Amino acid sequence: MAKILLKNAEVLGADGIVKSADIAVEGTLIHQLGEISAEWHADKVIDCTNKLAIPGLVNTHTHAAMTLFRSYADDMVLMDWLQNKIWPAEGNLVAEDVYWGTSLAIAEMIKSGTTTFSDMYFHMPQVAEAVAESGIRAVLARGMAGVAPNGEQALIESEDFFRQYHNAADGRITVMLGPHAPYTCPPEYLKRVANLAQRLGAEIHIHLSETFGEVVECKKKHGKSPIELMKDLGVLECGVLAAHCVHVSDADILLMKEANVRVAHNPGSNMKLASGVAPVPAMLKAGLCVGLGTDGAASNNNLDMLEELRLAAMLHKVHALDPLLIPANTAVSMATANGAQALGLGNVAGRIAPGLKADITLFNMHAPHWYPRHDRVSLLAYSAGAGDVHTVMVDGKILLDNKCLTTIDEERLMYEADRRGRHLVQHQP
Numbered sequence: 001m002a003k004i005l006l007k008n009a010e011v012l013g014a015d016g017i018v019k020s021a022d023i024a025v026e027g028t029l030i031h032q033l034g035e036i037s038a039e040w041h042a043d044k045v046i047d048c049t050n051k052l053a054i055p056g057l058v059n060t061h062t063h064a065a066m067t068l069f070r071s072y073a074d075d076m077v078l079m080d081w082l083q084n085k086i087w088p089a090e091g092n093l094v095a096e097d098v099y100w101g102t103s104l105a106i107a108e109m110i111k112s113g114t115t116t117f118s119d120m121y122f123h124m125p126q127v128a129e130a131v132a133e134s135g136i137r138a139v140l141a142r143g144m145a146g147v148a149p150n151g152e153q154a155l156i157e158s159e160d161f162f163r164q165y166h167n168a169a170d171g172r173i174t175v176m177l178g179p180h181a182p183y184t185c186p187p188e189y190l191k192r193v194a195n196l197a198q199r200l201g202a203e204i205h206i207h208l209s210e211t212f213g214e215v216v217e218c219k220k221k222h223g224k225s226p227i228e229l230m231k232d233l234g235v236l237e238c239g240v241l242a243a244h245c246v247h248v249s250d251a252d253i254l255l256m257k258e259a260n261v262r263v264a265h266n267p268g269s270n271m272k273l274a275s276g277v278a279p280v281p282a283m284l285k286a287g288l289c290v291g292l293g294t295d296g297a298a299s300n301n302n303l304d305m306l307e308e309l310r311l312a313a314m315l316h317k318v319h320a321l322d323p324l325l326i327p328a329n330t331a332v333s334m335a336t337a338n339g340a341q342a343l344g345l346g347n348v349a350g351r352i353a354p355g356l357k358a359d360i361t362l363f364n365m366h367a368p369h370w371y372p373r374h375d376r377v378s379l380l381a382y383s384a385g386a387g388d389v390h391t392v393m394v395d396g397k398i399l400l401d402n403k404c405l406t407t408i409d410e411e412r413l414m415y416e417a418d419r420r421g422r423h424l425v426q427h428q429p
């Protein structure tokens with residue numbers, strides 16, 4: 001079992017306070033924190049002078065392989081973007097495209113300090129392969145739209161995928177079911193998804209109440225909001241990770257709290273697609289678990305969780321004209337511990353504490369924008385950039401060493417992603 005000592009770090013603890021400490025990593029786990037006894041011999045020692053150690057960032061909602069559509073269709077509203085640009089181009093995707101697009105996303109995520117991501121997409125065995133090879137942690141859901149003939153196939157593939165990959169890659173992969181949204185999955189179909197989830201013991205990852213138009217349509221069609229509809233169909237009983245939740249009412253928030261719905265807040269995507277501002281302060285006040293996500297790289301347009309963290313901290317302040325909303329430590333918790341909890345990994349990752357998985361990101365603080373160091377959490381939230389990410393460890397294994405990826409051939413995947421991305425959109429309108 002490999003033993004790694006992170007020596008002399010400044011560690012963001014589970015209490016949100018930064019203290020000087022050593023971190024002993026044994027195998028996949030954080031063994032000890034603080035002063036490490038001289039009897040504990042490390043195989044490798046990393047000098048963490050001037051380094052801030054935080055729990056790895058958790059991206060709670062993305063479509064990783066959509067890196068292939070980055071910069072293809074910008075400055076559009078969601079439905080126009082999906083129906084006229086993205087879905088036609090996705091119709092051309094083959095399994096290998098998803099493998100390379102996901103690998104590109106993983107490289108970008110690791111380099112910007114993310115250690116876990118939650119994905120909803122197609123060709124999930126190839127996503128799992130990219131996850132397994134790279135060493136990152138992931139929660140994967142095969143996206144399902146309930147229209148014939150693919151709706152049936154999606155249910156079958158989701159069950160197969162769950163049975164084959166839940167807890168795969170030494171436990172780094174867990175699986176959810178991924179019905180896309182109420183506007184692509186009719187009620188009867190969502191009931192079948194909920195039944196399947198109950199039968200498998202799987203949780204559900206779904207887009208909910210992303211745009212005002214979605215809510216209006218849902219009320220017109222079903223006489224209730226998307227959240228109310230999910231409750232009535234039995235979806236909320238399965239354990240739900242709900243992406244976006246921009247247009248939710250106070251009554252919706254109460255229902256979400258009752259059912260312990262966890263929210264993936266995607267401020268960058270919501271701003272770019274002009275979907276609106278999710279009532280995150282009200283959700284937090286109600287006691288909901290809110291994590292952060294980038295959404296796909298085609299609506300963001302990067303997978304940088306540090307940027308998302310800062311957007312979350314800033315957006316709600318300016319929206320409510322209240323600088324007290326989402327302070328730095330809240331935004332950091334949303335990007336780490338709350339994100340892990342939102343993905344059902346609260347007892348596995350998201351905090352630097354003995355017994356938890358060694359998923360750790362080290363930031364180099366020896367740069368002009370990190371001085372003076374009045375408050376390290378403030379520096380992380382408001383001053384740091386992805387370029388400061390120095391070392392990334394997942395499951396006790398170093399995936400980024402002094403800014404170099406250790407498990408991924410970056411040049412090869414940039415070449416493949418470029419070639420495949422151009423091919424996918426070649427004959428599109």
Ligand SMILES: CSC[C@H]1O[C@@H](n2cnc3c(O)ncnc32)[C@H](O)[C@@H]1O
Nearest residue numbers: 063086120121122143144180207296
């Ligand atoms: C069924 S797999 C996932 C599906 O979701 C699409 N998608 C990407 N971004 C969004 C978004 O913000 N809202 C709704 N759907 C989105 C993606 O293109 C895939 O088709």
Ligand SMILES: [Zn+2]
Nearest residue numbers: 207243295296
């Ligand atoms: Zn999405």
